[in-house]
Amino acid sequence: MTMANSATARGNTTMARRTAADRPRGRPRGSTSRWVYVGLAAASVLALTPILWAVSTSLKPESLVINADPTWIPTNLTFENYRIVLNESMFPRYVLNTFLVAVAAVLFTLVCALPAAYAASRLPFRGQRAMLFCILTTTMIPGIAILVPTYYLAVTTGLYDTFVILVIVYAAWQVPSSVWVLRGFVDSVPVDIEEAARIDGCSRIGAFLRVLMPILRPGIGGAFILAFVNIWNDFLIASTMVSTDERRLVSVGLYQYLSDTGVIWGQLTAAVVVTLLPIIVLFTVLSRYLTAGLAAGATKG
Amino acid sequence: MGGARGAPVPQRTAVGQTPDAPDPRDDQRRPSASRPAAQRRWRSSSAPLSIGLTAPVLVLVALVSVVPIVYATRLSLFETQFMNxxxxxxxxxxxxxxxxxxARADILRTLVYVSVSLVVAVPLGLALALMLxxxxxxxxxxxxxxxxxxxxSQTVAALLWKWLLNPDYGPLPLGSFDPFADSVMAMGALILxxxxxxxxxxxxxxLAALQTVPGELLEAAEVDGAGKLRRLVSVILPTIKSTVLIVTIMLTLFFxxxxxLVYTLTAGGPHSATQTLSxxxxxxxxxxxxLGLGAAxxxxxxxxxxxFGAAYVRVLRSEK
Incomplete structure (x- = not known):
């Protein structure tokens, strides 16, 4: 309303435009917004139902889980399933393993990808586009195609069943898209800022570290979470490269549990919730970087 | 390598002829003394340094993607017996x-799985982004x-949906109908x-792409009397077209x-009704x-x- 008033004050011609422009802001209180809320509520239900059902199951005693007449809200709550998962199973170890491997792999990815992204954006040369295109094309290679050869590679280098091979393979898997995202970010930073720093006596690496890196923080955050989620959720590589229980990663642990005979759903869903929590926390903390990272990396052709 | 910075072109080439100059730390050793030439330096031929900075990525990708796919191709042409x-x-x-x-049935199922998933996921994603x-x-x-x-993760998603769609203990009114025992419903559940x-x-x-649609453009369209659908088709979609294509490519490859997901949810069953190529x-x-057949x-x-990747890229190019 205030805006409409101020528009009137500016005279007739502006008013016509103003009211039109105002409409999207003014109208959501009306019928349109109700449909938007309905749509969003439906989507939220779709997104949450499977997760909430698991949470509900994880809080039930086994007698309520195996019940032909299931209820959403447990009639008597128990944390017994969580106690068993946290104290008597290997899941905390699996979660820790996955966390360590994922962090190491993402850091390795970024250490490799950042200089490459910088070069791609700031140091052009003939044939660079083709080179970058080739790097990106490797993302078309199906993971399943390179699994057996990578297994051979791991065995022949003696790295089979170690975290090192996991970190290397994960980094190689994530590096192309990280370069892509980070290059978008470096592109969006005006070159003048670095030039100014260098005229002021900064070396190229000094300008990179002290001037460019702080500006790139959202991009690095975005690339971090993208790579982290992919690695955290991997099953194939983890199940191929590692066999010892102490070094098992969480998705393999879950699958192992499922394929064992006689699934205790209460415990399994408790384990699922335990594995979901860390990644949900990370996602919530870093989600604003995520949108920025995606905007820089993926909206460019 | 110390003075390479100062005089642009010739010494750059000298650096380039040292094949193992991939280390970004090279920069630290270089003195930052020669300020006046800064701007020229910036534009001078940067290939050696550029390739050097990209070298770790190239090595990694070559070692873990290119060599293995070449090996897999070779493997697919041989008879194998276990690891031999x-x-x-x-x-x-x-x-x-x-x-x-x-095999042809596998391919057909894969195409059904990929295309139906795409037809649902892409419009759904777009609709949600527009609302959000x-x-x-x-x-x-x-x-x-x-x-x-x-x-x-795919493992967890499979567990969650398996448990939600459980005919005996699940919360949905399935009436002890097991979706995973029916070939059509199993594919439906997998796609879901x-x-x-x-x-x-x-x-x-x-959503990230929508934020790049200029607000003035939308306002202008509205002033010109374009309705919601019209604005979507004539203003929003053309602006985010490349993102639509990129999303489609990414999801196609992903699917x-x-x-x-397939392995943990249905394991291809019932009776290979959800058996895909992958x-x-x-x-x-x-x-x-x-191993040979698997590689094939x-x-x-x-x-x-x-x-599919090449087809999309062609579309992307021709649209531009």
């Missing part, structure tokens, strides 16, 4: 992976909730779970290559240890990826 590579058999493995009626881009209350909360399935984990990424990418590649290699399946899969 036997005789060269040419395209025999491919004859089995492409020529038999079972509007100003309304609790927007951040809605975004967080709606994007949540993105962080759920697949869409569930993949629409958030599509929505996030679309074609998907093993974990699952077949996985099982031939890791369950039956037919995965090369076929790679072929599909290239085919």
């Amino acid at each position: 590579i036997g005789e060269f058999i040419g395209l025999d493995n491919f004859r089995q992976a492409l020529g038999t009626s079972a 881009n509007l100003p309304f209350r609790f927007r951040a909360a809605f975004r967080a909730v709606i994007f949540l399935p993105w962080v759920v 779970a697949n869409v569930w984990i993949s629409y958030p990424l599509a929505a996030m990418l679309f 074609f290559n998907m093993v974990t 699952l077949q590649a996985f099982r031939e290699s890791f369950q039956f240890f037919h 399946y995965s090369i076929v899969l790679f072929g599909f990826n290239i085919l």
Whole structure:
């Protein structure tokens, strides 16, 4: 309303435009917004139902889980399933393993990808586009195609069943898209800022570290979470490269549990919730970087 | 290498002839003394340094992607017995992976799985992004909730949906009808779970792209009397067209290559009703240890990826 008033004050011609422009802001209180809320509520239900059902199951005693007449809200709550998962199973170890491997792999990815992204954006040369295109094309290679050869590679280098091979393979898997995202970010930073720093006596690496890196923080955050989620959720590589229980990663642990005979759903869903929590926390903390990272990396052709 | 910075062109070339100059730390050793030439330096031929900075990525990708795919291609042309590579058999493995009626059924199922998932996930992602881009209350909360399935792994998604759709103890009124025992419903459930984990990424990418649509353009269109649908078709979609294509490419590759979800949710059943190429590649290699045949399946899969990837890239190019 205030805006409409101020528009009137500016005279007739502006008013016509103003009211039109105002409409999207003014109208959501009306019928349109109700449909938007309905749509969003439906989507939220779709997104949450499977997760909430698991949470509900994880809080039930086994007698309520195996019940032909299931209820959403447990009639008597128990944390017994969580106690068993946290104290008597290997899941905390699996979660820790996955966390360590994922962090190491993402850091390795970024250490490799950042200089490459910088070069791609700031140091052009003939044939660079083709080179970058080739790097990106490797993302078309199906993971399943390179699994057996990578297994051979791991065995022949003696790295089979170690975290090192996991970190290397994960980094190689994530590096192309990280370069892509980070290059978008470096592109969006005006070159003048670095030039100014260098005229002021900064070396190229000094300008990179002290001037460019702080500006790139959202991009690095975005690339971090993208790579982290992919690695955290991997099953194939983890199940191929590692066999010892102490070094098992969480998705393999879950699958192992499922394929064992006689699934205790209460415990399994408790384990699922335990594995979901860390990644949900990370996602919530870093989600604003995520949108920025995606905007820089993926909206460019 | 110390003075390479100062005089641009000739010494750059000298640096370039040192083949092992990939280390970014090179820069530290270089004095930052020669300020006046800074701008010229910036534009001078930068190939050696550029390649040097890219070298770690190149090594990594070559070692873990290029060498293995070459090896897999070789493997697909040989007879294998467990871990031993036997005789060269040419395209025999491919004859089995492409020529038999079972193989053709696999391919057909894969195409159904990929295309139906795409047809649902892409419009759903776009619709959600359009809604989430509007100003309304609790927007951040809605975004967080709606994007949540993105962080759920394929293994966990399979567990969650398996348990939700459980005919005996699940909360849905299925009347002890087991969707995983029916060939059509099993594929439906698989696609549902697949869409569930993949629409958030599509929505996030679309949302990021929607924020680049100039507000003035939308206002101008509205002043000119364009309705909502008209604005979507004539203003919004053309602006985010490249993102739509990128999302479609990403999801297509993701769906074609998907093993974990299929393996953990249906394991290809009932009676291979949800058997896809990627699952077949996985099982031939890791369950039956037919490494050559498994490699052949995965090369076929790679072929599909290239085919679709290249087609999209062509569309992208011609539209520009």
